[in-house]
Every structure is written in structure tokens, then in C-alpha cells.
Amino acid sequence: MGSSGELLFDGADWDFPTLQRIHDACEEVARKELGLDVYPNQIEVITAEQMLDAYSSVGMPLFYKHWSFGKQFAFQEASYRKGLMGLAYEIVINSSPCISYLMEENTATMQTLVIAHAAFGHNHFFKNNYLFKQWTDAEGILDYLEFAKGYIAVCEDRHGRETVERTLDAAHALMSHGVDRYPGKKTLDLRAEEKRAGERRQHEEAVFNDLWRTVPNTKAKSKATLSAERRRALLGLPQENILYFLEKTAPRLQGWQRELIRIVRHIAQYFYPQGQTKVMNEGTATYVHYRIMSRLHQQGRLTDGNFLEFLQSHTNVVFQPEFDDRRYSGFNPYALGFAMMQDIERIVKTPEDEDRAWFPDIAGKGDVEGVLREIWSNYRDESFINQFLSPALIRRFRMFHLHDDPAESQGIKVDAIHDERGYRRVRRELARQYDVGFVDANIEVVDVDLDGDRRLMLRHTTVKGAQLNETDTRRVLQHLADLWSYDVALTELDGTDKVLKEYVVSPRAAAVAA
């Protein structure tokens, strides 16, 4: 393939050889110039309808059947029809090979953009970012999903669709509390996971449940021997991964139900890093496509017309409405991420005094690609913003920090703005908005009343006075109680352990557990 001069394509049409040429040209820039390290690429051409399909099953090509995906589909289809929503140009899957979906309607320019963005930008990020390395198993995910789909279908045949659906509904409700937040004891190996699933099921069905072995035979003896501490240690409490806790210790779940919970938990875990790296991930992909497209244009492999077409899409993607704009709905991760990556490039290449003061490690270092690769590997949104949001960018976005205390009658306070006094506070507050530890409710399983009615006890430690929405909480707890088969109690505490609210929910008669 000639490295310059030859047009990759002319006009809007493309065919498979064109895609191959585009990919090879992008790859050359990505590897040689940006030094990207990617999983092998697989590019799949799909229709708009298939794109909608993929959307509604969280972007995964094979997913088990569940009504909520149908709901998603109906909702998205409706907004798509109404024109409220354009389809994403691409969906990319964190797997090896890395699968990027291209819509057949895209023009050749769009396909180039998508390949540069997804097949190189996202792909590199998936392969190198520490969170993804820690929590996801790119080689195993597709096989695991295949297994999950089949397993759930078999369960439906064997135990009836409704029973399975009830279990899945309950597990979904707890999905956001089905992840391990701190690495260490377990790394994900989905292939082995799948292989072991069958054996484990049989094993667990046969084996004595540790939890209930600790249930004393005679009352007199028990209370003395089984201290609260020891009991909690045996149960691995406190435990913030509620799904994991249920899977291991819920007394009356059947083997297949434990497996379903496990499946939902693994999938939640698989997506966990994505939630923490939206800004970085999209920023990386956008930065990469921008670099690649510009280089291709420079090399004369894209016409001016095609490049203009690209710029228009690019500008749309990185558009950030201001807070008083009707279109405003929070920070656009593409816009923020891309701006930060470009800003880092500027700091590394041509820093001002201010940048030298704020970023002594990278200012003027010269090796843009090296610095960025290092950042892409070792940060998540929260730490990334906390570390690299520069005063220059805070000024450019004209960011300001609002503090809203309901007890304050004067209104909402402007706490910091884009000035010398405010930079650090704005940066810290924005970073906090991306801190999952901060954003998700902090709920833990704290104890089980083994001597009494086997009540499961949970605790929500509130932050900044935010309590749980009551209606939703009751419904989630209902699901939880159904899985647990005994009463479930949730206590909301403030920072000083003062009880703010208590919930107690009993399992329904026709509970999930048989």
C-alpha cells in the first residue's frame, strides 16, 4: 500500500476492498505515529435495524432474552422514528478480536471515521487501560455470553419462562450492586468460568451450605460459641457486592438461580470499567480519529471534500452546549475528553508558565504520544480529571461550581468559578462527579440474624444527606427479599451513625426461591 498520495476512495461509496484499504491506512498511522497497541480487528457491516438491535442489548452481539431489552428496543425505535435520536455511527465491543460494527448507510468518510475511532481508538483503550485489564476478559467475553444465552434458554425450558424472568428481574434490580469495586481476590477468567459452571452447580447442590452449618443445633450452646464477629467473618461481611453475597449464601435458591445471579453479576462487572471511563474512553477514541483523519488528509489520501464532511461530523460529536442551553444535559464525554487530550498535547508541546507550574511532569516534555499512552493506561475519569484538567481548559469551558444546600434559603450558591481561587475547587468537584465510589449509593450487607428469623440486614451510609428514593427502594428490596426468602431490612445512616430511615420487607408468597 502506498503511504501517500493515493486517494483511499473518491465520493461517498465504498465496498469491501475500500474498507480494507481504509483499515490499512488507519493502521499505519495508528501504529507508526501514535504507537497504538490494539487487539486484532474485526469489522462487521450491519443494517440500521441491526444497529437498533445491538443498541438494545447493551451493544452486545449475543445476549440472553429478556423483556427489558425489548422495552429498550421499543423505546429507542420510537425515538429513532420520531427523529429524536440519530443512530450511533458505531458500536464497538471490548473483546478480542475487537469487533466494530459499521452501518451500511454510512458514507466512505464515515466508515473511515468509525474505523479510526472504534477499531483503533477504543480498541487501544480497551487493551491498555488498567481498569479493563483488571476487570474484563476480552478473550472470553463472547464465549461467555454465548454460554449465558444458552444456559438461560435451557433454564427457561426446564423451569418455565416466568420463574426465570422473576429471578432475572430481581438480579437486574441489584445489578449496580453486583460488582466488586476493589480488585485483589478475584480476576475474571470467563472461559474457565464457563467451563466450571456445570461442575460447580452440581457440586454446590450436593455440598453442605456453609452458612447453615453455622446454625446451631441447640440454642444453649450456640450463643456462647458463635460470636457476632465470627459469624460475620464466616459470611464475609460486610459485603457490598450484594449479588455475590446472595449467590453464595442465600439459603433457598436453587443451583440454577445462583448461576443466573452469577451471570448477571459477571456482566455487570464486565461493564463496570466502561462506566468509570466514559470521558477517557470517548476522549481517546475521538483524539485518535482526529489525528488519523488529519494525517490521511495531509497525505493526500482524503479529498478536501471528504475531510470537510469529516470535520462536520466531528464538530457535532464534540459539541458542548452551555448550562443554560436547552440542549444541555451534562458534560458531553466526547467534548470534555477530546478537549483534555488536545490540551495535554498542547501542554506537552508548547506549555505556558501556568502549565509548567501545574504540570511539571509533562509540560514541555515533547513526547505527546508517549505521555498520552501513559495516561490512557493508568487513569480513570475521576483521577484523570483530578490530575489533568488545566486552568486553561476550565477557562475555555467557563466552568463554575454550584453548591445547592436545601437548608439554605438564599438559593444555590456559586461556590467557585474559573479564576485563580477557583481552579482547584472546580477541578476537584468535577472529578468527584465521576467518582463511582461517590456517585453510587453505598449499600452493604452487614449481618444476618442467624439466631432469629434469618433476617438479612443492610446498611446505606448516606453522603451529603442524600437518601434513597422510597418507592424504588421498596421495590428493589422486594426483589432482594424474594431472592433471600426471608425478611430484609435496610437502615439508612448518616455519617454519625444516626438512623435516618428503616425499611423492612418480607418475601412474597410465591417467591423466587422455590
Add this chain to the structure above:
Amino acid sequence: MHIVDRRLNPGSKSLENRQRFLRRAKALVQGAVKKSSQDRDIKDVLEGGEVTIPLDGMDEPRFRREGGTRDMVLPGNKKFVEGDWLQRPNQSGAKGSGAGEGDSEDAFRFVLSREEFVDLFLDDLELPDLAKRKLAETESEGIRRAGYATSGSPANISISRTVSRALARRVALRRPRKDEVEALEAELAECDDETRRRELLALLDALKAKVKRIPFIDPIDIRYRRFETVPKPVAQAVMFCLMDVSGSMSEHMKDLAKRFYMLLYVFLKRRYKHVEIVFIRHTDRAEEVDEDTFFHGPASGGTLVSSALVAMHDIVRTRFRPADWNIYAAQASDGDNMTSDSGVTGHLLTDKILPVCQFFAYLEVGEAANYTFDMPDSSLWTLYERLRNEGQPLSMRKVSERGEIFPVFQDLFKRRTSQERV
């Protein structure tokens, strides 16, 4: 790199999920369907279409936090300085940040296919007494291709099959081809040698004789396409629409009746392969008319309900053998009838009509403003009430508003346990 073309893969992978969602949301969608079908012409009900369902009835609960102090960083400051106070928006959360998910999902329009629509529309309805009259399922004959036969009617000759068999036979019997004969004739014409001529002539004769013996197409080549009849169960139904069109029936009343008939029609259409409708209108005399005349044709005169029943009875006798047809009748009237006619009507119903009917509904229509239920019962209502008390299988309802049509219909047809009576 690897490129895969997935466009030919079966799309609508979501179909299954969609159906699961529909099943799940059935009550909600059904409510929406009924609401939307009240507003439109009932004939359009068959077309399916959009319904709006509230999504909050279908949401999936999560632990969500709310309230408390909030901190947010926003872009686009124009004039604020540190320490400024902002007016709170009237409603908390009107301009919240971080509410990225789950919002704007309060309701959405959902497009149902025709099938889905009608299914949901009629879901829990059932025709009364279907099981009781098993004979209603008649057998009719269908025709299907069944290979070839050596005999049949000329219209069914299969040319290609016949020709190919003839060809096979000619080849097998070595029928001389035309060019063979021609070649010999040509040689003969140029031949001077007498012995050779004689030889050729003999050969030629032999060939010609053979051609004659082996015809181009022999009767035994001929093949006919064979058809065989297969019994096909066909459930058929006829619906009698009996309407009083005397002067006292207003357009509003006719409209109510029409809606009821349409519902009944849609419903029957769903259950039977074959549904006929017979429109009978009556004043003091009855006639069978087409749909348009039925609903819009002007007529006036006194009222004799029995005339319609007589007409119906005649039609049943001549065209719809009760053994072959499921017979349904819906009668709409404002309830006025000549007092002298009551006895006749009663006898007709009890002796002739009801025994052959699967279902007979009487719909008494009233003016919109009237409180039908406060008025003294009409003469027809009184009569039917009496018959019903005597144990006749009559269903009767009063309707005065459009919105009541569907509930009444549903009430009449909803699935019942075996002993329940309408």
C-alpha cells in the same frame, strides 16, 4: 483484519424480546389499545397502529439517591462570580445535572402491528357456547396438486411432461429422425448406380414404415396433472345485524349500534375463516339491505320488531343451514315496539330464532343525554327481560355513550366459566 458482512443475518433479533415486553406490558398496552380504539372508527381498529403507554409502569427499580446537598460543575458561565446566589428553579431537579439516565422516559409511543393490536384488543374475549355446538365446524373440500395421472380432462394435460415422455419413447424405440430420412432422399436423388438406388429405396421404405409405426406422440405419452381434494375444516359464521330504523332512532343511536356491530364483526373475523354479515333493517316491515343503506338510508314508519325476526328466520332457512353455520345476531333498537307485537316477537324468538342462534344480543341504545337507566323499561326490554327470566339465552345491555360500547361488548363476551350466564 477481518471484515464480516452481517447484513444478511436475520435482523429483528429483538423480536423475541419485543414479544416478551408486550406480554409483560400487556395490561398497560391493552388499556392503551382500548383507549385509542374508542377514539377512532372501529373499522380502523383492524389496521393496528400507535399507542402511547406510560413507561413508568414498566420501569425497573434501582437504588437511587435523591435530595441532600448537591454540588455540580457546569460549563458556560457568563456573569457569575464566586459568592453569587442563584434563584432555585421552581421544581427541584428541573435543571439538575448528573440526571443522565432514566429521565424523559415517562411515556412513549409504541407502534403495534395489526396482528398485535387486534390480539390485544380482543384478548380476553371468547365467543359464548363455542364448545357446545361442535357441529358448527363443517368440512369443506380443498384442492391440491398430487402428481400426474394417465387419464384426466384435456384441460389438465401437462404438456411438458407429455413431450418429455414422448421424446424418451422415440429415443428408446429408435424412431428415425427427420434429417436421416432427408439425407437418404438427397443421396437417392443424386445416385446413378442402379443397385445402390434399389438399396437406398429399400432402406428409405423401411425407415418410413418405422416412422409410421412409431408416432411422434403416442396416446400412452399423455399425462394429466392430477389434483386431489382434501377435506379442510372451515369454521364459518354469519352475523345478523338487526336494526330498528324507525323515525325514533337518531343518528347517534345508529352510530352506537354501528360501533357494536363493527366490534362484533372484527371479533368474529378473528375467530372464523369465513364470516358473513347480513344487514336487516326494519320499521313495520323488514328488508335485507347493504351496509351503506343499513346505516344511512332514510326510512320511517311504525315499529314491528317481529318483521325483522321473520326476515332473519327466512334467510337462515334459505341460506345458512344451522348445521353448517355459527349464527350470531345483534339487535339494536330504542326499545319501542307495538304492544300487539310482543306476543308474536316472543314466540318467534323462543321457537325459531334462539334455538338456531349461538348468541343473541339485544342492545338498547339511548340518547346521549338521557339517563337510560332512570327511565321506565321499554316494551321490548320488558319482553326480553321476561324471556330471559324464563331461561332463554338472551344477552341484553343498554348503551347511551360511545365510551360504553367497548365495556359492554367486553362484558358480553368475556371468558366465563361454563355455568355463568350473561
